[in-house]
Amino acid sequence: MVANQNTEKKFDMTQPRNIATILSIIPGFGQFYNKRIIKGLLFLIITVAFLIAFWDFLDIGIWGLFTLGTIPREHHSIQLLIQGLISLIVLAFGLGIYAYNFLDARKDAIAKEHEKTNPTLLQGVRDFYNNGFPYFMILPGLLMLLFIVVLPLVFMIGLAFTDYNQYNAPPRNLLNWIGFQNFTDLVQIDIWKDTFFNVFTWTIVWTVVATTLQIVLGLFLALLVNDKRIKFKRTIRTFLILPWAVPAFVSILIFSALFNPTFGAINRDILSQFNLMIPWLSDPFWAKVALIMIQTWLGFPFVFALFTGVLQSVPTDMYEAADVDGGTRWQKLKFITLPHILFATAPLLIMQYAQNFNNFNIIYLFNEGLPAVRGQNAGGTDILISWVYKLTFETNQYNMAAAITIIMGIIVMGFAFYQFRKTASFKEEGRY
Amino acid sequence: MAMTRKTKSKIEVAFIYLFFALMFIVIGYPLAWTVMMSINPGTNMLVTQLIPDSPTLEHYIWLFTDPGSDYLIWYKNSVIIAVLNAIGSVIITSLIAYAFSRYQFFGRKYGLYLFLLLQMFPALMGMVALYILLTTIGLVDSIWGLLLIYLGGQIPFNAWLVKGYYDTIPRELDEAAKIDGAGHLRIFWTIMLPLAKPILAVVALFNFMAPFMDFLLPQIVLTDPNNYTLALGLYNFINDQFSTNFTRFAAGSILIAVPIALVFLLLQRYLIGGLTAGATKG
Numbered sequence: 001m002v003a004n005q006n007t008e009k010k011f012d013m014t015q016p017r018n019i020a021t022i023l024s025i026i027p028g029f030g031q032f033y034n035k036r037i038i039k040g041l042l043f044l045i046i047t048v049a050f051l052i053a054f055w056d057f058l059d060i061g062i063w064g065l066f067t068l069g070t071i072p073r074e075h076h077s078i079q080l081l082i083q084g085l086i087s088l089i090v091l092a093f094g095l096g097i098y099a100y101n102f103l104d105a106r107k108d109a110i111a112k113e114h115e116k117t118n119p120t121l122l123q124g125v126r127d128f129y130n131n132g133f134p135y136f137m138i139l140p141g142l143l144m145l146l147f148i149v150v151l152p153l154v155f156m157i158g159l160a161f162t163d164y165n166q167y168n169a170p171p172r173n174l175l176n177w178i179g180f181q182n183f184t185d186l187v188q189i190d191i192w193k194d195t196f197f198n199v200f201t202w203t204i205v206w207t208v209v210a211t212t213l214q215i216v217l218g219l220f221l222a223l224l225v226n227d228k229r230i231k232f233k234r235t236i237r238t239f240l241i242l243p244w245a246v247p248a249f250v251s252i253l254i255f256s257a258l259f260n261p262t263f264g265a266i267n268r269d270i271l272s273q274f275n276l277m278i279p280w281l282s283d284p285f286w287a288k289v290a291l292i293m294i295q296t297w298l299g300f301p302f303v304f305a306l307f308t309g310v311l312q313s314v315p316t317d318m319y320e321a322a323d324v325d326g327g328t329r330w331q332k333l334k335f336i337t338l339p340h341i342l343f344a345t346a347p348l349l350i351m352q353y354a355q356n357f358n359n360f361n362i363i364y365l366f367n368e369g370l371p372a373v374r375g376q377n378a379g380g381t382d383i384l385i386s387w388v389y390k391l392t393f394e395t396n397q398y399n400m401a402a403a404i405t406i407i408m409g410i411i412v413m414g415f416a417f418y419q420f421r422k423t424a425s426f427k428e429e430g431r432y
Numbered sequence: 433m434a435m436t437r438k439t440k441s442k443i444e445v446a447f448i449y450l451f452f453a454l455m456f457i458v459i460g461y462p463l464a465w466t467v468m469m470s471i472n473p474g475t476n477m478l479v480t481q482l483i484p485d486s487p488t489l490e491h492y493i494w495l496f497t498d499p500g501s502d503y504l505i506w507y508k509n510s511v512i513i514a515v516l517n518a519i520g521s522v523i524i525t526s527l528i529a530y531a532f533s534r535y536q537f538f539g540r541k542y543g544l545y546l547f548l549l550l551q552m553f554p555a556l557m558g559m560v561a562l563y564i565l566l567t568t569i570g571l572v573d574s575i576w577g578l579l580l581i582y583l584g585g586q587i588p589f590n591a592w593l594v595k596g597y598y599d600t601i602p603r604e605l606d607e608a609a610k611i612d613g614a615g616h617l618r619i620f621w622t623i624m625l626p627l628a629k630p631i632l633a634v635v636a637l638f639n640f641m642a643p644f645m646d647f648l649l650p651q652i653v654l655t656d657p658n659n660y661t662l663a664l665g666l667y668n669f670i671n672d673q674f675s676t677n678f679t680r681f682a683a684g685s686i687l688i689a690v691p692i693a694l695v696f697l698l699l700q701r702y703l704i705g706g707l708t709a710g711a712t713k714g
Contacts (some may be wrong), residue, residue: 082564133616134535138543139530146563148584149550152558159560219457229445238697242459245693245700247645249663250685253670254466257678265465269482280500297458309508344539358554360648365667385556390559393652405557412552418547 020109030105038121043391045100050094062085081158082151148154153409159402166396178366182403192400195376195387202288203383203420207357210295215349217296218303219227223337225304226311237308244301255294259366273330282371291342291381295362299352306348347419347428354415358408362387384408414430449563454534472680485570491683502657506665509575510644513661517582520639522632523581525590530620533593534606544592551588555581558624561654566653573655581649591636597631630702637699644692662688 012018016033024030027047031040049103065084069075112118118129160182162175178179186192225236248317258264259280267277280290294420314337322332363386365370369379377395391401459629471487532538532544532622555562562581563572571577606619614622625632643661650664657665662684670681696703 024545078564079568082689100554130616132542134537137531137535141524141591141650144524144580144584144606145550145587148555148581149555149558150560152549152555152565153553155561156558224448224451227445227448228447229441238458238461241697241700242463242693245696246463246689247641247663247692249510249645249647249667250689251462253464253667253681254685257670258462259466265482305700305704322623354552358556360554360556365647383467385554391554398560402560409553409557415547416549416552419552 009387016113017106019111020105024102024105027098027101031108034105034108034116034118036108037103037125039124043104046097047101050097054090054094057083058087061085062091068177069170072174072176075170075174076172077162078164078218079170081162081175083154084153084359085151085158086147089151089418091288118366156402156405157409159398160406164402165400166400169396183401186400186403191375191377195378197402198373198376198386199378199382199384202381203357206288206292206383207353210292210299211353211356213292213296214299215303216351218300219307219341221300221304222307222311222317223333225308241301241305244305248361249365251298252362255290255297256366259290281367284371284373287367287371287381291362291366294366295356295359298362299356303349303352306345308343310344311337313344315342350415350418354412357383357386357411357415358391359383364389373429442542465683467686469679471649472679472687474679482492488500491680492687494680495500495684495687495708502660502665505658506660506662509659510662513575513643514581514640516635517586517643520579520583521590521639522636524587525594526625526628526632526690527620528587528591529594529598530624532595534624544595547588547592549588551592555585555695556648557678560655563652572653572658575654575659578643578661581653582639586639586642590638594628594631594635597628601627633699637695637703641692641696644688678688 015319020030020033022030023033026044027039028044030031031037031043032042033240060080061083063077064077064080068077068079069080090237091333116225117133161177161179163178163181164170164175167277168175221240224230225233225240230236258266261267261277261279261281264280272280278286318336319332327335360383362384363381367379367381367389369386370379373380377392382390385408388401388404388408391397391404433654466480468482468484470491471489472481473486473488473490489604497500532540551611564575566572566581569577571580601624606623609619609623645663646661647663647667650661651667654660654664657668660668664680666688669684670677
């Protein structure tokens with residue numbers, strides 16, 4: 001045993017496992033050396049086919065990724081950027097197969113050193129199926145994920161470091177890599193600086209206030225409905241989750257009409273009783289107040305339903321013990337109920353914050369981020385994501401939109417990081 | 433002393449009911465208002481009444497019969513996308529989640545991290561690239577392109593959700609089946625799938641409802657009114673002439689909101705159960 005370990009530590013060129021590994025530099029030859037001809041041929045054919053099929057694509061793609069094209073009108077920088085990114089994905093798959101080729105040859109050579117006979121073809125195929133099974137299961141989804149979710153995000157990251165805007169757009173112009181210029185513009189050029197500061201502040205206020213309000217209201221209602229003295233619980237619950245059941249875009253558009261200063265019912269039917277007219281859509285402050293109220297209306301039912309479910313799982317003997325010790329209702333709430341339900345639902349509550357941070361629908365559908373504000377290029381109620389939308393699709397400032405997206409992404413990753421540490425899926429990992 | 437406590441309790445309960453009554457008004461008012469708008473005659477918002485003197489169904493009839501109304505086309509588009517999205521996402525996510533829950537393979541742990549991270553990023557962040565990609569493969573302004581984005585975009589959240597649920601299914605069950613000689617797919621088909629029905633129903637429901645509720649992606653991807661989904665169609669419908677189309681919009685919205693709300697209320701218990709099982713266990 002000890003001797004064996006020594007030989008394994010020392011690198012010995014004549015050892016079959018090392019010969020097989022080295023020969024595998026040309027895919028398939030390691031397998032030939034192991035006398036596994038069919039497998040070797042397969043590796044060789046796959047490699048040749050891969051090179052023939054993708055060589056030109058990869059060549060242009062990688063070149064394009066670095067240069068973004070050299071001749072205006074002929075080279076389309078954006079298409080080159082996308083092709084470059086796709087090339088990276090293809091290349092990664094290719095390298096994966098290449099690495100597997102090494103590992104496989106080495107493994108077979110080690111088996112041979114231990115004088116195991118080569119498995120039959122049928123056995124080989126069966127082993128391949130068994131070992132490869134999880135990969136086959138995730139492959140279709142993985143491909144979709146790579147192209148539909150990951151690629152666009154990476155593309156966006158790339159854009160943030162280019163000079164792609166409405167004046168400098170392919171195919172007329174070539175794009176250039178400009179490093180962190182967009183980010184420095186964002187904090188140095190006045191109009192960008194002011195807008196960014198205002199929108200960022202409002203986004204944080206919006207996320208914290210709207211989400212906290214919906215959680216507090218949901219919690220409060222869940223506690224009330226859970227009270228033993230309350231009857232008709234089912235009916236009350238059903239009614240309370242109605243705002244969740246109605247599609248949000250419908251509710252938001254309805255509210256947008258309700259708050260409309262000229263014909264909306266809130267000014268016309270309700271506030272007119274008190275001789276009040278509030279400019280809900282044209283004054284930034286009141287528009288923000290309206291948005292927070294609407295989001296509370298839309299969002300509390302989810303929290304309510306969640307807490308109602310969890311409340312039933314609080315062990316009753318803890319309350320009984322508290323009663324024996326003469327605990328007040330407030331103490332029971334503070335020391336038993338709240339810790340229990342908040343701990344159980346923390347990841348989902350964090351998600352609520354993350355969702356509101358990126359809640360494009362309500363901002364855009366209510367008032368399209370308006371009213372306009374002098375001296376900035378975002379509306380008074382725009383949050384970061386709706387500002388990005390406008391920059392992208394209305395004023396075509398792709399580079400700045402992408403830079404802001406990256407900043408948003410970093411914040412979102414903060415939420416995600418917290419989530420990582422809290423989630424059940426990872427607590428299960430101990431089983432392996 | 434006993435008497436006062438009882439009265440105190442009664443007053444408390446009265447206040448609780450009062451609060452519920454207030455909530456009912458706040459929740460019910462916008463919804464009832466919409467219903468009332470939809471049965472107001474005429475299309476001028478300024479002369480609508482909360483309780484119309486002569487209620488009418490003219491707007492509902494207009495939506496379905498008027499040649500100027502694309503409502504049925506939008507409804508058809510939405511249903512097609514919703515059904516295929518529900519089926520497709522159940523197939524894709526149940527397979528991925530099975531691999532992640534039951535197998536050890538290269539990249540497994542980082543794959544899970546990636547899912548959790550990616551589900552936080554809204555599709556809007558990569559919209560420019562998606563648009564260019566769809567143009568390249570000729571699927572821009574097509575409901576199939578939209579469907580493709582939905583199918584890919586739902587993977588991180590749902591795979592994670594279903595994986596969390598699979599983890600709660602005792603491993604002994606599939607190990608026993610393995611000893612009896614069942615293959616990978618057989619275990620998946622006869623043991624995992626039947627036991628995971630509740631969470632798969634949740635995934636199907638989520639993805640069925642998403643196309644009815646989503647407005648942003650269709651807004652970016654679709655341009656031809658014949659390809660519109662309901663959300664986009666209705667939004668443009670009132671965005672063109674807000675005050676004059678609102679009564680028709682109200683009628684159109686009610687016809688979406690009622691079926692969705694009913695399905696939702698019937699299934700909400702499973703929804704909450706599935707969410708908490710996937711996300712909070714332990």
